[in-house]
Amino acid sequence: MKTAPRISDTEWELMRVVWARSPATAANIIATLTARDPSWHPKTARTLLARLVQKKALGYQPQGRAYAYIPLVSEADCVAAASESFVERVFGGSFRPMLAHLVERQHLTPQDLDELRILLDKKAPGAPKPQKKRPVP
Amino acid sequence: MKTAPRISDTEWELMRVVWARSPATAANIIATLTARDPSWHPKTARTLLARLVQKKALGYQPQGRAYAYIPLVSEADCVAAASESFVERVFGGSFRPMLAHLVERQHLTPQDLDELRILLDKKAPGAPKPQKKRPVP
DNA sequence: ACGTCAAGACTACAAATGTAGTTTATGCCA
DNA sequence: TGGCATAAACTACATTTGTAGTCTTGACGT
Numbered sequence: 001m002k003t004a005p006r007i008s009d010t011e012w013e014l015m016r017v018v019w020a021r022s023p024a025t026a027a028n029i030i031a032t033l034t035a036r037d038p039s040w041h042p043k044t045a046r047t048l049l050a051r052l053v054q055k056k057a058l059g060y061q062p063q064g065r066a067y068a069y070i071p072l073v074s075e076a077d078c079v080a081a082a083s084e085s086f087v088e089r090v091f092g093g094s095f096r097p098m099l100a101h102l103v104e105r106q107h108l109t110p111q112d113l114d115e116l117r118i119l120l121d122k123k124a125p126g127a128p129k130p131q132k133k134r135p136v137p
Numbered sequence: 138m139k140t141a142p143r144i145s146d147t148e149w150e151l152m153r154v155v156w157a158r159s160p161a162t163a164a165n166i167i168a169t170l171t172a173r174d175p176s177w178h179p180k181t182a183r184t185l186l187a188r189l190v191q192k193k194a195l196g197y198q199p200q201g202r203a204y205a206y207i208p209l210v211s212e213a214d215c216v217a218a219a220s221e222s223f224v225e226r227v228f229g230g231s232f233r234p235m236l237a238h239l240v241e242r243q244h245l246t247p248q249d250l251d252e253l254r255i256l257l258d259k260k261a262p263g264a265p266k267p268q269k270k271r272p273v274p
Numbered sequence: 275a276c277g278t279c280a281a282g283a284c285t286a287c288a289a290a291t292g293t294a295g296t297t298t299a300t301g302c303c304a
Numbered sequence: 305t306g307g308c309a310t311a312a313a314c315t316a317c318a319t320t321t322g323t324a325g326t327c328t329t330g331a332c333g334t
Contacts (some may be wrong), residue, residue, distance in 0.1 A: 012226045026281075046282075051321090065331060066157040066281060076208040079227055080260055086223045089149045090216055095249055099239075101216055103323060104231075117257055118248060125212055127310050142320080159287060163311075180294050188291090201303060258311060 004073045004081040005055040012082075014048050018058060019075040024066035139243060141210045141218040142192040149219075151185050156212040160205035 007015060017032050018024060024032075026046055033040040052058040057078075060067035062107060091097045104109065108116075144152060155161060156170050161169075163183055170177040187204060189195040194215075197204035228234045239245065245253075 006320090009226055010322065011203060015263065016229060034138065041324065044322070047322085047324075050283085065329095080242060081223075082223070082227045083235075083238065083243060084220070086227075089146055090219045091221075092153060094251055095239075096243055098220075099245075099249065099253050101220065102236075103260055105213065105217060105252070106220060106232065108180060108232060112236065113257060113260065115233060115255075116236050116240070120254055120257070122239055123250065143290090147292065177295065181292070184292085184294075187313085201311095202299095 001074045001077060002056060002072060004064050004078040005057050007057060007078060007082070008053070009042075011052055011057070011090075013058060014032055014052060015071070015075075015078065020039050022070045023061065023063070025063060025066045025068055027066065029069065095110065138211050138216065139193060139209060141195050142216040143193060144189075144192075144219070147181075148185055148189055148194070150207075151189060152184065152194060152208070152215065155206050155208050159207045160198065160200070162203045163207055164202060164203065166206065191261060 010128050014029065015035065021028060021032065026049055029049070030040065030042050031047045033045055034042075049058065053060065053069075057071070057073050059072045060069045060071050062068075087093060087095055087098050091101075103113075103116075148267075151166065154166050154176065156250055158165060159171065166186070167179050168184045170182055183243065186195065190197065194208070194210050195206050196209045197203075197206045209223075224230060224232055224235050228238075238251075240253075
């Protein structure tokens with residue numbers, strides 16, 4: 001898959017639907033969208049689909065008289081790119097302040113916090129709180 | 138302070154400088170900016186400053202023949218707003234997947250991870266590794 | 275067979291954004 | 305004291321984004 005193109009705010013909503021339900025026709029996608037948020041206008045959604053195809057974020061296969069859209073970029077790649085650009089923009093590129101902000105000021109539920117602890121332990125077990133450095137034996 | 142207006146990508150760079158050095162004149166700010174990245178054009182920066190004033194993200198006090206800019210919105214508020222909108226856009230509003238992405242796929246250094254553990258412990262001590270949760274009795 | 279309805283293609287248009295240039299006033303140095 | 309350097313004000317313009325409308329064509333039901 002190609003590297004993630006720039007995906008705008010509203011385009012992200014479309015992409016998330018396609019990632020979840022690909023291959024999906026415009027009608028499918030629009031149905032999903034309007035189910036969640038009735039303010040979605042079909043024409044708007046179609047325009048955005050066309051733009052995403054232009055940007056090569058989506059491709060399609062003819063399916064009957066309609067198109068079945070498929071992602072050309074992986075969700076993981078796009079998420080990674082968006083995260084990096086977010087951290088760059090808001091925290092000048094350093095992750096540490098972002099983590100601090102998240103844990104301290106954002107409304108994480110206790111469950112979120114527990115989950116995070118579990119993720120951390122899975123990621124790097126056996127290092128609970130290496131506060132102090134000890135002399136190498 | 139007012140609630141955070143929508144601050145664009147490049148505007149963020151200006152804002153971060155002002156938050157760090159406020160009150161600062163345009164010349165100050167531009168100097169800081171170009172020091173970091175010589176591709177900054179002074180006129181561009183001034184335009185953005187004007188726009189940030191329009192948006193009421195910045196205010197100013199005359200200082201000699203120039204302006205000394207000051208933030209009208211707090212960095213914490215803007216960071217919070219940007220974080221929320223980021224999570225909304227990329228993760229459909231749920232923090233959990235974002236945390237997972239960060240810990241698992243983003244390049245956090247071991248130091249970042251340790252720091253995060255410490256933050257977590259500070260935030261909610263006494264819950265070191267609640268691996269398995271039971272339904273509340 | 276024909277009309278209708280829907281799918282995609284093309285067009286529209288205002289606001290926001292990125293990037294600068296032009297104009298006008300003015301404080302300060304020579 | 306006169307002109308230059310500079311600050312802010314105003315103007316410019318292409319691109320991206322959000323939001324839709326019109327046009328063209330073909331499949332499908334009656």
